[in-house]
Amino acid sequence: MKKLTDTFGRNITYLRLSVTDRCDLRCAYCMAEHMTFLPKREVLSLEELEQLSGAFIDRGVKKIRITGGEPLVRRDIMTLMARLGRRLEAGEFEELTLTTNATQLVHHADVLRSVGVKRVNVSLDTLDDEKFAGLTRRNALSKVLAGLDAAQAAGLKVKINTVALKGVNEDEIPAMIAWAHGRGMDLTLIEVMPLGEIEADRVDQYLPLTAVEDNLRTQWTLTPLEMRTGGPARYVKVEDTGGVLGMITPLTNNFCAGCNRVRVTCTGQIYMCLGHSDRIDLRAALRSEKPDAALDAALGRAMLKKPERHAFDISERGAAPSVSRHMSVTGG
Ligand code: SAM
Ligand code: SF4
Secondary structure: OOOOEOOOOOEOOEEEEEOOOOOOOOOOOOOOOOOOOOOHHHOOOHHHHHHHHHHHHHOOOOEEEEEOOOHHHOOOHHHHHHHHHHHHHOOOOOEEEEEEOOOOHHHHHHHHHHOOOOEEEEEOOOOOHHHHHHHHOOOOHHHHHHHHHHHHHOOOEEEEEEEEEOOOOHHHHHHHHHHHHHOOOEEEEEEOOOEOOOOOOHHHHEOOHHHHHHHHHOOOOEEEOOOOOOOOEEEEEEOOOOEEEEEEOOOOOOOHHHOOEEEEOOOOEEEOOOOOOOEEEHHHHHOOOOHHHHHHHHHHHHHHHOOOOOOOOOOOOOOOOOEOOOHHHHOO
């Protein structure tokens, strides 16, 4: 089998695939209030998404995470999940997962489980109704909580992702960890990253997780865990709750040496690193006369371009984002 190996000897075994740039929420750190979304013809069709996923599976990708935008707002998403589920069942790759805001999860949890999804990541930054509405510019916390109930009832393992935001959910973080662990869900904290133009200044949102961790240690015992996922998260066990806490610290801690992933946008642009603007157009390859050969060449070029490490910087007030595209474009 032809593998995807970059110039630093890292094997790419993890694909994050965005299936839409659209979303039913407008999280303040992720999107502007009034976003212009892509016309449909720009976005990969269901068949193209399937073909592309297949190309990665054929080259040794073992884990595929479907993301967005909000993946569950795409109407034909469950058809893609079912088709990928068949390849999963056949043992062609090892894990199919999803990152979602959970507003629609109540309608999809059972089907997700039935096509072979075992775990989902749910993004949730506050349990306070008003704060949620302020932060996401939509009144949808009750739908998210119903989605979580449905996911757990369907037997999906849930991990909560929480972006740590200065002065917004800072005080609520210990309570959210205790709540998640009390329901048998792990929780991972994420530092806000400078991706895309938004209304607020990133310096005002940025809360270093080192400060959060110091604060947690005043009330809890945190034991470092060895577990790594090839990604940027570090994990600790919170002895007092019995649960696992992850911390994604792109700005205070460099995690690039073990990077095993690439991201593909809903328009088929492959980004080798979240923190760089370099990309290769896989859609052009897919829509060319000889898609298989063109895709093979494009993926080869992509491997030559994967950089050694990211280049985020958030220290300068008023600075333009390090990377101009929004997280909802690249896929979280
Ligand atoms: N809509 C889905 C969701 O919210 O889970 C999937 C896509 S969303 C872009 C994926 C993740 O990216 C979410 O956990 C979100 O909190 C995170 N995210 C978005 N913008 C971010 C930023 N500027 N810095 C850090 N995390 C961000
Ligand atoms: Fe939508 Fe997810 Fe971005 Fe929030 S973080 S606006 S839910 S894509």
